Amino acid sequence: MSPEMTYRLILALVMGLLFTGLLYWKRPRPVTAFSGKEKHRYTPYFAYWLLPGFLLLIVCFLPLMLPRGGGSSLLGLLFQAFLHLALYNSLLLLLLPLLRRFLQPQTCVVLWLLPNYLYLCMSSENFQLDRPLLILRLPAAAICIGCWVWAAGFAVVLGWKIFSHLRFRRRILKDALAAADPSTARLWEELRQRAGYSSKRLPLLVSPAVSTPLSIGLFPSTIRVVLPQRDYTQRELDLILRHELVHIGRGDSTAKFFLTFCTALCWFNPLMWAAMKQGSEDLELSCDQEVLDGSDEEGRREYARLLLRTAGEQAGFTTCLSASAASLRRRLQRVLHPARRFICGISAGLAAFGLVMTFGWATLxxxxxxxxxxxxxxxxxxxxxxxxxxxxxxxxxxxxxxxxxxxxxxxxxxxxxxxxxxxxxxxxxxxxxxxxxxxxxxxxxxxxxxxxxxxxxxxxxxxxxxxxxxxxxxxxxxxxxxx
CATH class of the missing domain: 3.30.1490 (Dna Ligase; domain 1)
Structure with a gap:
């Protein structure tokens, strides 16, 4: 075995073990003070900017590398990345009914987000394969045209998603005001402190432009929680705000951006669009499970009624309690009839091992x-x-x-x-x-x-x-x- 394959095998084993253990210890933890820093009850599964940041860096440097002979190497990395993403997510989409039947939503979320760490295989020459196992041979002119078509589609899809997010954010925040009801503000302060956030973070707003509670913002300083102009009971507000705090703490808006980025990267594959939609749905299913952890049957029924009454518009990289018609039935079934499902960290470990070991098997x-x-x-x-x-x-x-x-x-x-x-x-x-x-x-x-x-x-x-x-x-x- 070559040294490069040995390094790759070691990396694959380490990644497999790490993600196997991730699902067993990545759970809500009590808030404790340490050195004056905030200890958040909910934390992200991943650093979601790794793969998008690395690939965008490659795209930025591609024009500089083309005249200097490095274009084919960078092109190969891009091709291998979106080929891997397309094949992995298509396979996961086909297996999803089986996975959802036996695994908890948190496990499915981790499986959707695992390709974020493909950048490790792309960023080091120590993990190169001896030779590709599958070579797709095309005329140079066809590859050139295909690259321009892909780049145009990528820019249009990702640009439109970002533009839609910014337009939606501007519309709902334009006339938004801070929540004035004392009981609502008091409840929000209590839940926010319990989740580990200071009183200066996460403002609670009320906007006439929304019809469902939601949180919006990709960066900590831009996150806003927005409520519609309607009355809620204290119990309903408690469920709504806890739901949004789980989303915020886990960085689910950024996770949705990652899924959108993967969709834009593989915009030509219709299965990727369906896969990313299912990934977003699993984020909501896992959030429901976090909110209802320890709830009795009556609490679950109340949450189900709230899901039925809460409906509205969402766009961009937002998280909200409302469910689309397609996913509402599944969410209600999970809420009212919680079956015994397993964490099964070994599934994430095997997926991580396979992703690392197979990267680069095919090339142009x-x-x-x-x-x-x-x-x-x-x-x-x-x-x-x-x-x-x-x-x-x-x-x-x-x-x-x-x-x-x-x-x-x-x-x-x-x-x-x-x-x-x-x-x-x-x-x-x-x-x-x-x-x-x-x-x-x-x-x-x-x-x-x-x-x-x-x-x-x-x-x-x-x-x-x-x-x-x-x-x-x-x-x-x-x-x-x-x-």
Missing amino acids: AYDVTGQEVFFPGDTREHWRISSIGLTDAGNCQAADPEALMDYLAGLELECLAGQYTFPRQERELSIFLSGPDGVRFLSIRDDVAQSFPLGTASYEGGNRYLVAGGVNWTYIESLLNPE
Whole structure:
């Protein structure tokens, strides 16, 4: 096993063990003071910005890397990311009825959000595979057009979602006022302190523009809890506000942004849209379970009646008590008839292990010629062979330099999107070429070729090319004279 695969296996085992234990200890805990800092009763499952932040960083640097030879590597990472997301979430969508039957909603939520940690496989060269197991071969023009179409769709979907969120936020907060009812304010203060938030955080507002209680805001300083202009009993307010505090503490609005980002990344896959909708529904199911933890049958019935009476509009990255018609039946069934379901952290551990181990198995490839790879930027006549090395023969001289360069220029190669190590093979031809731009190194093995100018960074010269049909070693040897 190569060192890279060993590192990957260790990472997969560590991630599997971590997420196996996550579901057993990630539960509401009592509020305690420590060093003057807030200890929140509810905390997020993940740092939801990891994968979106990393992929957006790649997109930002892609224009800079394209002229310097790193475009295919970054393109490979993007392709592998949305391919993994699409396959994983599609599989999870198909298994969801079975998972919801036997597992608690918290387990399903963790399964939906696990791909957030794919960035670990993308951010280090130590986890590269030896070679891809599946290569999708497309013309270079088709890949170029596909990239532009994908980028346009990604920008439109994500931009529209963000715009809708900001427009909805502005509309509901424009005429919102602080809750003036003393009993409501007193209850909110009590619940907020019990959840571990200071009195300066999380303002409670009343707005004429909403018809259902909700919380909105992706960052701690922007979070607002908004109630409609209607009367609630103290018991109803207690359930509503506890529901929103669970959402806020766990960062469910940010989790919904992560699900939206994944949808935009794989906007061409209709299963992803359905999968992300189900993921948002599981966030609500798990929140219901947190609120009703320890409630008796009468408390559950009261919560079910509140669900039936609470209906309204929600948009953007908001969380609210109201349920859509499609999910209301399922939520009511879970509330009124809570069946025994299992945490089953091993399911999250196995999913994390599989995600890490299989990342990079598939990649894109497009045809290029040896002329483009070995003699870029100028005609072949301007390049001269400085030295040649051949495995088992040592240093060699070219008996016919022009014939050798003709053979190299005519090789049919496939450029792989992404980085792979391709372990050292039995034979290797090493050539140093001198040209107008300096010295260039060529390495040709049984089925892999590489070429880069000396002194470049690894991302500029790390691309490896598959040699279609292999290398004709007999012909190459006939053109060389050992020193």
